[in-house]
Amino acid sequence: MRRTTKQKRGIILLVFLMMASLLAACSGNKDNTPGKTAEGGGGNPSAAEGNDGGAAAKPVKFSYVRPVWGAATYTKAGPYEKELFKQGNVEIDAQIIPVTEYDTKIMTIISSGDIPDVFWAGGPTDKKFKEMQDQGAFMKINEYLDKYPAVKEAVPQSVWDTLTDEKGDIYFIPNVSNPLVPIFTYYRQDIFDKLGIAEPKTVKELEAALVQIKQNDPKMIPITAQDTIWGFGGLSTSFGFSHYAWGPGNGEDRDNPQKIVPWYLTDGGKNYYFWLKNLKKEGLLDSEFLIAKNWDHAKQKFTSGKAAVLGINWGYGPEIISTMKKTNPAAKVGILPPLEGPDGTMGGLRPFGAWDRGIYISAKMKDPDGYFRYLNWLFTDGSDFRRYGIEGKTYKVEDGKKLLMADDDKEADYKNGQIEPLQMITPMSEALNWESEEAKYQGAGVGEYFAEAKAKFDAYNKMQYPEYRNPTIFSPLEVEQGAQLYNDYLQSVIDGAIINDKITEQDWDAAIDKYLKAGGQKIIDEVNELQTNKAKPQY
Structure with missing residues (x-):
């Protein structure tokens, strides 16, 4: 797993106001109810099949925005992309954002009203995204998970349970990860x-x-x-x-x-x-x-x-x-x-959380069934291509084993910068596999x-330093003023402590004192009152 952006809690009120008016007319998932599965109650329709599992359908098309941890060198219409589109019967209009800038820029995109069909986000444990879920910005996916079992099985049931809201609905597909990432x-x-x-x-x-x-x-x-x-x-x-x-x-x-x-x-x-x-x-x-x-x-x-x-x-x-x-x-x-x-x-x-961001689907997406059909393909017939790519270009075979090639050994068109922007989520079964690591x-x-x-x-x-706080618990004052208090009293000191020669330990202490008096202490008190279990999480 992998996270480089600071986890700042809070809520962007302007976004909520804009989204409230933007989404007033949204009808949730009414027009996107999936039909019956290809084989009775289950089955794994391939990416090339239509909703009835029969003849090849037109490629599913969707816009996609995601962060990249590697070099932002992606260029569209490359040979890897073309092969993926051919095998997966898909056309993805991908847009990438360096991970260090992602959290800010995705909110700007969303607040503009032009929500991508599919995009990465923090999920409902982030208050602003939970609010958007409740307002109808994202698609409810329960029935699609039932229809496409490989997608559902990619995520442990305990994680799906965590993501299920008070009405029993799920909107978010987590990019599950091994929380033990030294x-x-x-x-x-x-x-x-x-x-x-x-x-x-x-x-x-x-x-x-x-x-x-x-x-x-x-x-x-x-x-x-x-x-x-x-x-x-x-x-x-x-x-x-x-x-x-x-x-x-x-x-x-x-x-x-x-x-x-x-x-x-x-x-x-x-x-x-x-x-x-x-x-x-x-x-x-x-x-x-x-x-x-x-x-x-x-x-x-x-x-x-x-x-x-x-x-x-x-x-x-x-x-x-x-x-x-x-x-x-x-x-x-x-x-x-x-x-x-x-x-x-x-x-x-x-240790980190059970997922490292994940995927939301816009409530206005035209072909959600096609998207889930493609995602299901990635975990079934397309799993080999998803994991290894193209022989001689992204992997080699030695003693009957497929071995991923180092980026330096690949041609420019097949380096990770051309692959990462098109990747979706990783199933938990691959989060930590020592044979694969070797x-x-x-x-x-x-x-x-x-x-x-x-x-x-x-x-x-052997020695773990986990997050003790339950991510689903929010202090009322933190939701209302948490981000502003942090920005006003702490951000300049914490962000600048290492690189600003003028900031001293006394400056740090003074900033903390002002933050606590301005409301920070109340936030801490509210969190501790609401979260009764403060035992050290075990992984």
């Missing part, structure tokens, strides 16, 4: 060995290693990363808090808190930010951290030999190591273990690194 800290083991630096076991030892690297080679960037949570997600846990989440406050029992608070009210959160600030001040942290518009720059600096340490989602491992080996065949890449923090806290893993390493030509990656995965998973 953020690895990769390092140039050959450089560490050359300088006589033992693998760090603590944050203090890592910082000392970065100093030694800088002294040895002033041109080398000691450490870089995607951004604060996705790149340094592993390091942040060493400070004893769960980034962008609610959890135990300072000094409380971590496993059974009586009260939960936002991460920026914890000592660990503040200490972590100002630790990164000090790294930047000392020239140890990449000068473009949080400044470069494309987070991919960090990965490129590491693989090109310009940086010694890289923090990034563990899923990029095969690509990173493969590219590094091509850049410098003598290079050795290591993975740091969870580090002990400044106060003795042991680092680990920050195949990724083998396909990238770095199979010898898989054992270490799995061992480090297990090591990070």
Whole structure:
């Protein structure tokens, strides 16, 4: 799974006002009731079949907006797209938005009234989208899930239960994900060995290693990363808090808190930010951290030999190591273990939710049955194409196994930037499959690194720093004023703490104090009153 945007709670009132008038005439799902299934009560109609499961139908057409985590290099009408359209009997008018900009831009698109047929969003645990559901902006999908069983089976029933509203209706298709997604800290083991630096076991030892690297080679960037949570997600846990989440406050029992608070009210959160600030001040942290518009720059600096340490989602491992080996065949890449923090806290893993965004369908979509027929095809007859693509272009076969090719080994027309924009959701059965993970390493030509990656995965998973807050519980004041209070009192300090030389710890404390007095404390009190179960979630 994979999330790079800050999770800010709140409600955009202007959108609600615009949507209220826009959707007044919407009739929900009346005109889009699916017919009978192809084979009695069930069956898996192929993408090429019509509603009756018979002769080939015209291609289903729909507009599609989604975020991309990779390079935004997608160009329409490429060979991969053409093959997908042919096999899936589909024509997708895809529009992509870099994930760092997605949450803001999708709301702008929606508020304009021109809602895409299919688009990605946070789902009903985000208050603004729940309001839109209730107003009739999105299509109810219960009957389509019954008609197309492969779509329903792609998501665990417990997740569907969570998404079912008080009337028993479902509107959202979640992109289910394995919540256990460690953020690895990769390092140039050959450089560490050359300088006589033992693998760090603590944050203090890592910082000392970065100093030694800088002294040895002033041109080398000691450490870089995607951004604060996705790149340094592993390091942040060493400070004893769960980034962008609610959890135990300072000094409380971590496993059974009586009260939960936002991460920026914890000592660990503040200490972590100002630790990164000090790294930047000392020239140890990449000068473009949080400044470069494309987070991919960090990965490129590491693989090109310009940086010694890289923090990034563990899923990029095969690509990173493969590219590094091509850049410098003598290079050795290591993975740091969870580090002990400044106060003795042991680092680990920050679990995420059961889904990473997902799909809404506009209530005005002309052919929802066709869309679900296509989606069902992706999980049945089209599953092989969805997972692997085209032989010799996106995957190769070795010893009877299909191995995905590393992006660097693909022709330009078949790189991930041409594939990701057309992808839908991933079924839970593929969220974490160790055989598939090993195949990724083998396909990238770095199979010898898989054992270490799995061992480090297990090591990070021993200590979890989850989100304690129930995402379906909303503080009334938070809904009304939460976003405004955050923007007025906290945003400039928190966003600028690392990169703004003028912001001090005293500024941070003062901003928190003003926020609490202006209403933040009431929000915290309301959440704790409404959420009676504050036990640590177990994954």
